[in-house]
Each structure stands twice: as structure tokens, then as C-alpha cells.
Amino acid sequence: MQLVVARIGRAHGIKGEVTVEVRTDEPELRLAPGAVLATDPAAAGPLTIETGRVHSGRLLLRFEGVSDRTGAEALRNTLLIAEIDPEELPEGDDEYYDHQLIDLDVVTADGTEVGRITEISHLPTQDLFIVERPDGSEVMIPFVEEIVAEIDLEEQKAVITPPPGLIDDRAEIASSREETADGDETARREES
Numbered sequence: 001m002q003l004v005v006a007r008i009g010r011a012h013g014i015k016g017e018v019t020v021e022v023r024t025d026e027p028e029l030r031l032a033p034g035a036v037l038a039t040d041p042a043a044a045g046p047l048t049i050e051t052g053r054v055h056s057g058r059l060l061l062r063f064e065g066v067s068d069r070t071g072a073e074a075l076r077n078t079l080l081i082a083e084i085d086p087e088e089l090p091e092g093d094d095e096y097y098d099h100q101l102i103d104l105d106v107v108t109a110d111g112t113e114v115g116r117i118t119e120i121s122h123l124p125t126q127d128l129f130i131v132e133r134p135d136g137s138e139v140m141i142p143f144v145e146e147i148v149a150e151i152d153l154e155e156q157k158a159v160i161t162p163p164p165g166l167i168d169d170r171a172e173i174a175s176s177r178e179e180t181a182d183g184d185e186t187a188r189r190e191e192s
Contacts, residue, residue: 002038003097005030006059006080011072017051017060018072020080023122025095027059030082040079047080096151105157106131106141109149114167115139117158129158139167 005027009019024030033052039045048064066072084097098120106114106129119130120143127143141147141160150159160167 002081003030003084003099004040004079005037005082006061008061008075008078008080010076011069012055012060014069015062016066016068016072017062018066018075020059020061022059024082031059031061031080035082038081038083040081044075044078047075094145094151100153101129101151101158103156104151104153107157107159108167109159109161114141114160114162141166 003024005024006020006022009021011017012019020031022031031049031052033049035049037045037047037049039047047066049061050064051062053060062072063075066075101117101120104117106117108114113134115131115133117129118132118138121128121130121140129141129143129148131139131141133139141162147160147162147166148158149161152159
């Protein structure tokens with residue numbers, strides 16, 4: 001099984017180093033010197049990590065055979081992919097690989113169907129489930145303990161307890177409007 005572990009950013013300096021956007025909780029294992037990684041696009045790889053270091057809070061990598069800025073810049077936006085054992089699980093109890101979460105059914109605590117997870121978006125502050133609803137629309141659900149109550153891999157479902165307006169904001173929009181005497185609708189800001 002393959003796991004995206006990083007995305008190559010811009011070239012750094014003139015000796016072939018690149019910045020990387022790390023997408024793994026185990027960079028010291030997956031992005032260590034000597035690691036051989038597949039790439040997307042496949043024509044760019046496989047790449048073998050020659051050196052790695054942290055500079056100003058960013059991970060910099062150099063790959064075997066890439067010794068100048070031109071070669072490094074040609075790798076920009078390439079995804080680095082590690083081969084993992086399908087039986088391998090993340091170390092923490094509440095940690096999951098993206099492939100474990102994709103295609104899970106999302107339901108509320110009372111069993112109401114919300115949709116199916118089609119993508120995981122990794123943002124700096126939190127991860128988001130991109131959920132396709134039965135009508136084809138999408139909703140974003142923050143992957144935080146207060147909202148995602150349970151992940152059941154055996155039942156292939158994620159149980160959520162969404163706050164008002166997260167999965168269906170139409171009711172709130174309608175309640176925030178009031179009719180005027182001449183029949184026109186005006187927006188009314190709700191006080192909190």
C-alpha cells in the first residue's frame with residue numbers, strides 16, 4: 001500500500017536542495033537519508049533521499065542525482081510516496097491513515113446519513129473530512145474530538161455530533177430572514 005508522505009516545494013539554494021511539505025507524522029522514519037520513494041508524477045522518480053536537514057523550521061531534502069537548482073526546481077509539486085505494510089497502523093489510538101478514512105460512511109449520533117468521506121484535507125490547524133452528500137453536494141467536517149465522536153473501522157463509519165449549521169445551514173439562513181410589510185425579504189443579523 002502506498003502513502004503520500006510529502007510534497008516537494010521550491011528549490012533552496014544552488015546545490016539541489018528542496019523544501020518539502022511534510023504529510024506524515026513520522027518524517028524521521030519516512031524521509032530519512034537512504035529512503036527510496038515513488039513519485040507522482042511517476043516519471044520524476046523513484047527518488048532516493050541523500051540528505052535532510054531542518055532550516056528555519058522547514059525540512060530541506062536533497063536527492064541522489066539532483067545536484068543543482070535547475071534539477072531541484074524541476075521536482076517542484078512532485079508528491080513523495082512511501083510503500084507501507086497494509087497491516088501497519090499508526091501509533092496513537094486516535095490516529096488514522098487517510099486510506100483508512102476514505103469511503104467511510106458519515107452518520108450523526110442518531111443514525112441520520114450525512115454522506116461518504118471522499119477526501120481528507122490537511123490544513124495547518126486541523127484536518128477536514130470532505131464528505132459527499134447523497135445529493136452530490138459536499139460538506140466539510142473538522143476532524144476534531146468535539147465533532148467526530150467515533151471512528152468505527154469495522155462498521156466502516158464515522159459518527160459525528162455536528163453543531164447547528166455545520167451540515168445543513170439552510171435552516172439557519174431561512175430563520176435569519178424576516179418579511180417586511182411590503183413583502184420584501186431583508187437580512188437580519190442574529191444577536192449572540
